Amino acid sequence: MGNGMRFSVRLALTRSSASGRAAALARTLMAVGAAVTLAAGVLAAAAPASAAAGGWHIQHTPDLPPRQGALAADSCASATACLAVGSYNDGFYQPLAERWNGTSWSLLKPRIPKGAVNTNLLGVSCASASDCVVVGTYDNANVTYRTLAEVWHGGSWSIQRTPNPAHSTSTSLASVSCTSVSSCTAVGYSGGFRRSQTLAEAWNGTSWSIRPTPGPAASRHASLTSVSCTSASACVAVGTAERSRPLAERWNGAAWSLRQVPAPAGATQSTLRGVSCAPAGTCVAVGNYRNGSGRRLALAETWHGTTWALARAAIPAGAVNSYLNAVSCRSANACTAVGNYQSGTGAHLTLAEAWDGTSWSLQATPNPAAARARLSAVTCRSAAFCTAVGSQLSHWQVTATVAEAWNGASWSLQRAPGPALATQSDLSAVACPAAADCFSVGQAGTDSGTGTLTQHWDGSAWATQRTPANPGFNNALDGITCTSATACTAVGGTFAAPRTARTLAERWNGTSWSVQPTPSEPTPQINQLTAVSCATASSCVAVGLTGPNPYVPLAEVWNGTSWSIHKPGDDGPGDNGLDSVSCVSASDCVAVGFSGNNSSGEAPAADRWDGASWSAQPVPVPAGTRNSLLEGLSCVSASACTAVGYWQNSSRNQSVLIERWNGAAWSVQPAPDPGANGASLSAVSCVSASACTSVGFYDTNSGGQRTLAEVWDGTAWSVQPAASPANAGSQLNGVACRAPGTCTAVGVSGGAPDSHGGSATLAEAKP
Numbered sequence: 210m211g212n213g214m215r216f217s218v219r220l221a222l223t224r225s226s227a228s229g230r231a232a233a234l235a236r237t238l239m240a241v242g243a244a245v246t247l248a249a250g251v252l253a254a255a256a257p258a259s260a261a262a263g264g265w266h267i268q269h270t271p272d273l274p275p276r277q278g279a280l281a282a283d284s285c286a287s288a289t290a291c292l293a294v295g296s297y298n299d300g301f302y303q304p305l306a307e308r309w310n311g312t313s314w315s316l317l318k319p320r321i322p323k324g325a326v327n328t329n330l331l332g333v334s335c336a337s338a339s340d341c342v343v344v345g346t347y348d349n350a351n352v353t354y355r356t357l358a359e360v361w362h363g364g365s366w367s368i369q370r371t372p373n374p375a376h377s378t379s380t381s382l383a384s385v386s387c388t389s390v391s392s393c394t395a396v397g398y399s400g401g402f403r404r405s406q407t408l409a410e411a412w413n414g415t416s417w418s419i420r421p422t423p424g425p426a427a428s429r430h431a432s433l434t435s436v437s438c439t440s441a442s443a444c445v446a447v448g449t450a451e452r453s454r455p456l457a458e459r460w461n462g463a464a465w466s467l468r469q470v471p472a473p474a475g476a477t478q479s480t481l482r483g484v485s486c487a488p489a490g491t492c493v494a495v496g497n498y499r500n501g502s503g504r505r506l507a508l509a510e511t512w513h514g515t516t517w518a519l520a521r522a523a524i525p526a527g528a529v530n531s532y533l534n535a536v537s538c539r540s541a542n543a544c545t546a547v548g549n550y551q552s553g554t555g556a557h558l559t560l561a562e563a564w565d566g567t568s569w570s571l572q573a574t575p576n577p578a579a580a581r582a583r584l585s586a587v588t589c590r591s592a593a594f595c596t597a598v599g600s601q602l603s604h605w606q607v608t609a610t611v612a613e614a615w616n617g618a619s620w621s622l623q624r625a626p627g628p629a630l631a632t633q634s635d636l637s638a639v640a641c642p643a644a645a646d647c648f649s650v651g652q653a654g655t656d657s658g659t660g661t662l663t664q665h666w667d668g669s670a671w672a673t674q675r676t677p678a679n680p681g682f683n684n685a686l687d688g689i690t691c692t693s694a695t696a697c698t699a700v701g702g703t704f705a706a707p708r709t710a711r712t713l714a715e716r717w718n719g720t721s722w723s724v725q726p727t728p729s730e731p732t733p734q735i736n737q738l739t740a741v742s743c744a745t746a747s748s749c750v751a752v753g754l755t756g757p758n759p760y761v762p763l764a765e766v767w768n769g770t771s772w773s774i775h776k777p778g779d780d781g782p783g784d785n786g787l788d789s790v791s792c793v794s795a796s797d798c799v800a801v802g803f804s805g806n807n808s809s810g811e812a813p814a815a816d817r818w819d820g821a822s823w824s825a826q827p828v829p830v831p832a833g834t835r836n837s838l839l840e841g842l843s844c845v846s847a848s849a850c851t852a853v854g855y856w857q858n859s860s861r862n863q864s865v866l867i868e869r870w871n872g873a874a875w876s877v878q879p880a881p882d883p884g885a886n887g888a889s890l891s892a893v894s895c896v897s898a899s900a901c902t903s904v905g906f907y908d909t910n911s912g913g914q915r916t917l918a919e920v921w922d923g924t925a926w927s928v929q930p931a932a933s934p935a936n937a938g939s940q941l942n943g944v945a946c947r948a949p950g951t952c953t954a955v956g957v958s959g960g961a962p963d964s965h966g967g968s969a970t971l972a973e974a975k976p
Contacts, residue, residue: 270970276627279600290338294330302327332384339363344382354379386438398432425450437486453478483535491541495533505530523569537589542566549583593617606658635957638943646694650686658682681705688740695719700738748795754786777823789842796820803838810836841892848872849898853890863887899923900949906940914938
């Protein structure tokens with residue numbers, strides 16, 4: 210049976226060997242199929258009716274295209290004509306360029322060299338609004354990196370032929386400075402794995418040519434990262450030499466020559482990242498150095514025509530590490546440098562400071578909501594106009610563009626577009642406290658990380674809600690319950706460090722989502738909450754798992770003020786976990802999941818909470834079961850619960866599993882399978898003991914995956930046709946019903962022609 214389109218920890222846990230579970234869980238903190246639970250008193254029990262009335266139809270959910278990309282350089286011919294360049298990743302690195310027209314940034318489409326596999330734009334210089342030269346690097350199928358130069362003509366792009374040193378397998382142009390349309394200088398490096406050296410090339414209006422650059426004595430590795438020219442015969446370039454020593458070279462119109470650069474006292478490593486020369490010939494270079502305590506500190510130096518001298522950069526209060534990445538000088542006494550710093554809490558924040566010819570002073574800069582941002586380049590055209598660009602790790606845990614503007618008094622964020630790429634996103638659970646109020650939760654992002662996701666249905670359309678930015682590289686909300694339209698609780702987890710995850714709970718107050726502090730088992734440990742149920746706004750129970758070696762059930766209780774851990778006992782000697790919970794009162798909750806109590810795999814588990822402690826309930830399985838679990842649960846009273854999941858026989862053929870609690874014992878209910886290729890139920894919602902709807906997926910004869918819905922009418926379960934997106938594998942992970950035959954289900958679809966191999970959120974409604 211295929212793994213389906215849902216990237217869930219639980220699927221990895223139950224469909225892989227025991228030895229692979231921990232690795233699967235550590236790779237991704239994705240949605241664990243937590244079924245929505247309906248608290249007693251929230252939804253009025255309706256009289257039994259035909260659940261088959263009406264059909265399922267797909268509801269449009271909003272596209273979640275985290276705008277991707279990182280901007281590495283910018284140049285402005287005027288306050289209304291700037292060009293910023295960088296790259297974005299859609300599996301391979303692609304060139305990125307954006308244009309500022311004085312009002313907004315817009316995307317451009319640079320050329321891609323023939324045969325290029327990865328292309329990165331690293332530097333730009335504009336001699337006029339319609340004449341900009343961009344440099345960078347690209348690699349071909351032989352993994353050989355070559356220099357790249359392109360020209361923006363104001364309406365079109367053209368690639369210029371650039372030379373590469375003989376026998377060099379890795380070359381790059383990192384920066385360019387043009388004093389006219391026929392005079393540009395670009396710098397970078399060339400070489401290979403064992404040796405690299407500085408590289409400079411010149412444009413004379415017709416062609417590019419290599420200009421020899423001297424290398425530091427006894428240095429096997431050296432590179433130039435920035436260049437600034439005030440005329441065709443006056444350029445200064447900076448970079449780094451072997452053993453992280455600062456490097457500077459000067460062009461006098463005839464040859465390049467080395468210039469000695471001092472390092473701060475006690476520095477063990479130093480690097481220069483950016484340089485800018487004023488018209489009079491004074492230059493300022495910036496970078497960072499490592500001091501004797503191992504901290505990285507911002508570095509600034511000045512050139513007055515004969516020597517370099519240190520100029521102490523300003524360090525933000527409380528900064529653990531600080532970096533200056535670029536600088537722009539309008540005169541010897543007016544420079545602006547940008548970069549980033551790391552605070553004592555671990556946040557990475559933007560940094561800007563000003564040079565008045567004597568000292569550096571900090572300027573306040575805004576930061577995106579997800580506080581992991583940097584500024585990589587800056588250009589100032591006047592005392593009242595600077596623009597800086599860079600990147601951020603966005604709320605969706607992907608690299609996104611950042612742009613800021615200086616108006617002479619303060620910095621402000623600008624909207625910098627990036628390419629909209631396919632993302633990995635799915636919805637794990639849904640709760641509907643009112644007909645025009647449904648809330649779904651999940652995660653969105655890329656293969657490299659995810660952020661929490663919530664969406665709201667207002668009776669006519671789904672819209673994405675803003676959720677708090679959490680630390681970590683994988684964040685997910687896996688379960689949700691609502692006692693009213695202004696009181697919802699969602700739970701999940703976040704990976705803040707390798708092999709370490711913490712529980713996560715967020716609260717909706719009718720206006721916004723906020724994080725509730727939750728306890729976790731001490732690190733290093735993986736903790737995750739997969740489902741939650743609230744009997745009242747001040748009484749909730751959340752369940753999940755913690756581990757590894759082995760994983761054991763985890764439960765937390767909300768008393769209206771705080772969360773506290775109340776762990777159930779282990780149901781078996783192997784890995785154990787709880788996937789869903791349903792509370793009919795503060796002292797009566799049932800949770801279901803899996804237990805590793807046999808040598809061949811997992812068995813279903815059920816535990817009851819009486820308000821003070823947990824107790825295990827025996828759960829039967831169909832004859833011949835090899836592996837099974839319960840994933841979804843819904844209770845309408847203390848004596849009426851329905852749990853769903855799947856079971857596998859000795860041949861590993863998979864079928865849906867439905868069990869019923871009558872107040873005294875669990876029993877297996879006969880359940881139909883839509884086909885012979887395997888099926889699973891992920892969630893169930895009951896509005897009465899005789900009206901339940903369960904959702905999941907089944908595998909088709911062609912190897913695809915389709916949504917599945919089954920209904921209980923008080924006598925028997927039957928398969929109901931559910932809608933599936935065309936040409937896309939799909940499954941439903943959560944369901945909420947307000948009356949028999951009136952349900953909303955959410956999940957994930959993937960593999961569509963326009964998805965680029967990604968996945969997208971899915972919502973369906975009936976009728």
